Amino acid sequence: MKRIILTLVAYFSATGTTGAVARDLAEVTGATLYEIKPEVKYTATDLDWRDKTSRSSVEMQDKNSRPAFVKDLKDADCYDRIFIGFPVWWYTAPTIINTFIEAYGFEGKTVIFFATSGGSTIDKANKDFAAAYPKINWKAGKTLNGASKAEIAAWAEGVGTN
Numbered sequence: 001m002k003r004i005i006l007t008l009v010a011y012f013s014a015t016g017t018t019g020a021v022a023r024d025l026a027e028v029t030g031a032t033l034y035e036i037k038p039e040v041k042y043t044a045t046d047l048d049w050r051d052k053t054s055r056s057s058v059e060m061q062d063k064n065s066r067p068a069f070v071k072d073l074k075d076a077d078c079y080d081r082i083f084i085g086f087p088v089w090w091y092t093a094p095t096i097i098n099t100f101i102e103a104y105g106f107e108g109k110t111v112i113f114f115a116t117s118g119g120s121t122i123d124k125a126n127k128d129f130a131a132a133y134p135k136i137n138w139k140a141g142k143t144l145n146g147a148s149k150a151e152i153a154a155w156a157e158g159v160g161t162n
Contacts, residue, residue: 007079007083008032008079009029009082011084012035013085018086022114025114031083040067062095067094069103081111083112084097087115091120091124106133107135108136117145
């Protein structure tokens with residue numbers, strides 16, 4: 001008897017771009033969709049990467065920054081495969097992704113990143129998080145800018161399960 005793999009698509013989306021990809025990914029994989037919501041929503045001023053004093057700039061300059069999020073994911077331990085999506089900030093994942101991973105653990109689970117970006121790849125995030133959280137079974141993630149549902153489905157199937 002084949003074991004059912006339970007999949008979660010969790011995402012942080014400051015402007016809605018990553019959220020759209022997450023919804024498509026959840027749909028094509030039959031996954032549960034979960035939004036990582038910051039306790040304090042990001043404003044356009046907070047996201048101004050050209051301003052060294054903006055909230056996002058300050059958070060990304062501090063590797064120990066852990067922005068609070070609304071911790072309301074039910075039964076996090078039941079998922080076997082977790083896709084985590086985010087916009088690429090400063091060539092890696094926003095620090096709220098660290099907060100999310102540290103809150104729920106995911107040790108022994110298969111975790112795959114997906115991202116959206118104006119021009120950066122996801123490569124640094126893949127390396128940073130594999131080094132920081134070695135007890136997670138990491139699969140290489142991908143930047144999915146403008147990907148169709150068919151492309152998202154083919155990629156998700158290609159990364160496997162465990």
